[in-house]
Amino acid sequence: MKLGVLLSGRGSNFVAIADAIADGSLEGCSIAVVLSNLPDAGGLAIARERGIEAIAISGKGIPREEHEAKMIATLLEHEVDLVCLAGYMRILTPQFIRAFQNRILNIHPSLLPSFPGTHAQQQAFEYGAKIAGCTVHFVDEEVDHGVIVLQRAVAVEDTDTAETLAERILHEEHAAYPEALRRVLSGAYTVEGRRYIARS
Template sequence: MRIGILLSGRGSNFKAIKAAIDNGEIKNAEIAAVISNKSDAAGLAYAKECGLKTVYLNHKDFDGREAYDREIVKHLSESGVDLVCLAGFMRIISPYFVEQYRNRIINIHPSLLPAFPGLDAQKQALDYGVKFAGCTVHFVDEKMDSGAIILQKCVPVKDDDTEETLSARILEEEHRAYPEAVRLIAEGRLKTEGRHVKIL
């Protein structure tokens, strides 16, 4: 399985996926391309250091979201990508992109979806006063953070938590959850029926 990574920042979930491939936790998979909309993304620099194929595409150079996404899809296709992993990619992808890789794009979000979609999920959770938070790996569809849920990891919210401390604990679970989801896909162990994703 050839994986395409899309990122905008440090790429910590990308690193977690790569580490799981390198140590044999995820078998029969390789990272075929790492694409970023930020030239100074730390994750892109790390991918270059690792000798992976990297692509920088400035969205400001394109006339609209779909035109940009068509260029991304072109690069993914040229790299023979089977699965697209959004790893801190700070852009909403177009319906065109979703259609080209239907049920083959996954994302991780720092909340127990459908609670607290969008930005600042950890702050939303603290402001709401929830007792548990966590992260969700899900398929990507045309709406924001609304695709079928693959798996979730839970963390307790402490009385003295700040946005930073809660985010750090959730991130630890993200680094477990995302590679696990990729492994299940690589092993062909997911069956999707509507909104329900079953692990075989």
């Protein structure tokens, strides 16, 4: 299976996936291409250092549909089977989602459906939540809404700040994304309504 990774920043979840592939703990896939909407995204440089093709496709100054058409074309050119959003900070349009129906994964730094959208860790901290965490889910046409594959919980300590909580959630994200990919790539699951159900 060929993965296409989309990112907008440093790409730490991309690195976690790439490391898992490199050390053999995530088998049956390779990263075909890394794409970013920002030419200076740190994750692009890391991908290039690792010998992975990395391409910036700027969306600045062009209609979103035109930008996404370029992204879709590049992913198809690289014969990508599964798209992994790893800190990609743009909301995908239905056009993009339909092009890779049920083949897009995202990681979100909260236990969905709590705290969707941006700054989820800060939202959880300010709300006074006692348990936070992260969620890997399939992407549908609603924001942070698709079928949940995996969640990992993080206790919110009294001594936490929003920043220390975010750091601990990120640590769990790095374990969660490769594990969720292992589950999806195995094909040993069914989806019933909103429920992801593993098959033995």
